[in-house]
Amino acid sequence: MTRxxxxxxxxxxGEEYAATRHNAGAWLAEEVARQAGTSLRPEKxxxxxxxxxxxxxxxxxxxxxxxxxxxxxxxxxxxxxxxxIAPDEMLIAHDELDLSPGTARYxxxxxxxxxxxxxxxxxxxxxxxxxxxxxxxxxxxxxxAMVVNYVLxxxxxxxxxxxxxxxxxxxxxxxxxxxxxxxxxxxxLHSFSV
Numbered sequence: 001m002t003r004x005x006x007x008x009x010x011x012x013x014g015e016e017y018a019a020t021r022h023n024a025g026a027w028l029a030e031e032v033a034r035q036a037g038t039s040l041r042p043e044k045x046x047x048x049x050x051x052x053x054x055x056x057x058x059x060x061x062x063x064x065x066x067x068x069x070x071x072x073x074x075x076x077x078x079x080x081x082x083x084x085i086a087p088d089e090m091l092i093a094h095d096e097l098d099l100s101p102g103t104a105r106y107x108x109x110x111x112x113x114x115x116x117x118x119x120x121x122x123x124x125x126x127x128x129x130x131x132x133x134x135x136x137x138x139x140x141x142x143x144x145a146m147v148v149n150y151v152l153x154x155x156x157x158x159x160x161x162x163x164x165x166x167x168x169x170x171x172x173x174x175x176x177x178x179x180x181x182x183x184x185x186x187x188x189l190h191s192f193s194v
Contacts, residue, residue, distance in 0.1 A: 001180030001181065002086075002088050002180050003089065003178060004060070004090065004132065004177060004180070005059070005060065005061060005090070006061040006062075006083070006085050006089065006090045007029055007061070007062050007090075007091045008025075008029070008062075008064070008072075008076055008079070008090060008091070008092050009025040009026035009028050009064045009093045009094075010022075010023075010072055010093065010118075011025060013066040019154045020153060021151050021163075022151040022152055023095070024093075024094070024095040024167075025093035025117075027163070029062050029063070029093060032055070032060070032062060033053060033062050035171065036051075036053035036055060036060075038052065038053050045078060045082065046065075046075055047074050047078055048065040048066045049063070049066060050062065050063050050079075055178055056175040056179070058178055058179070060178060063075060063076070069116050070116040072120050072124075073120035073121045073122075073123055073124025074124060076090070076092070077124040080125070087128040087129075088130040088131060090131040090132065091131070091177065092117075092118070092131055092133050092134070093133075093134040093136060094115060094117055094133065094134070094136065095136055095138045095151060096115075096136055096137050097140045097151070098135075098137075099135055099136070099139075100137050100139050101137055101138055101139050101155065101166070102137065102162030102163065102193055103192075104134060104135060104136050104167070104169060105134075105135045105137075106132060106173075106177060106185060106186050106190075107133045108130065108131070108182070109130050109131075110129060110133075118133075132177070134170055134177075136166055137166060138151070138163065139159070162194040166194065169188070169189055169192045173186075173188050
């Protein structure tokens with residue numbers, strides 16, 4: 001089984017975006033760092049905030065790109081190249097319009113589904129789509145024309161609580177996911193909903 005060596009949480013940089021729906025992937029990475037007792041710190045060579053955590057005795061590289069979302073690929077490729085991490089050894093955490101708040105799903109491979117962060121990562125990895133994803137549901141505004149303002153907006157309190165509960169459930173399944181036991185990790189995560 002392929003072990004996961006890096007968790008990358010997608011986000012837009014800066015305080016004005018920190019609490020927006022598009023940063024849900026970063027919220028997972030931040031919580032992993034917090035629970036592992038480590039801090040994400042600026043690392044120029046990875047174009048982002050970086051930390052090394054130990055989860056269940058396994059080293060895990062944590063990264064939140066500090067480029068804008070549509071330039072996430074440069075940070076991911078820099079980390080992958082430096083540590084010789086293959087795409088299928090990475091877990092990319094990102095916000096997911098097609099899942100409601102309080103829901104999260106693991107997935108391997110597939111297209112970008114219109115997500116600009118995923119689109120840039122796929123391109124930066126030479127069109128390799130084999131990386132794993134932690135899709136954190138943020139819901140959909142119901143109209144494609146409203147998506148940009150929606151993902152760059154802040155969720156209400158009950159919505160944020162639901163997203164946080166899904167992130168907590170991701171954390172509970174992370175040891176299995178990191179070990180490559182996707183069946184067990186998915187079985188638990190995919191049966192959870194707020």
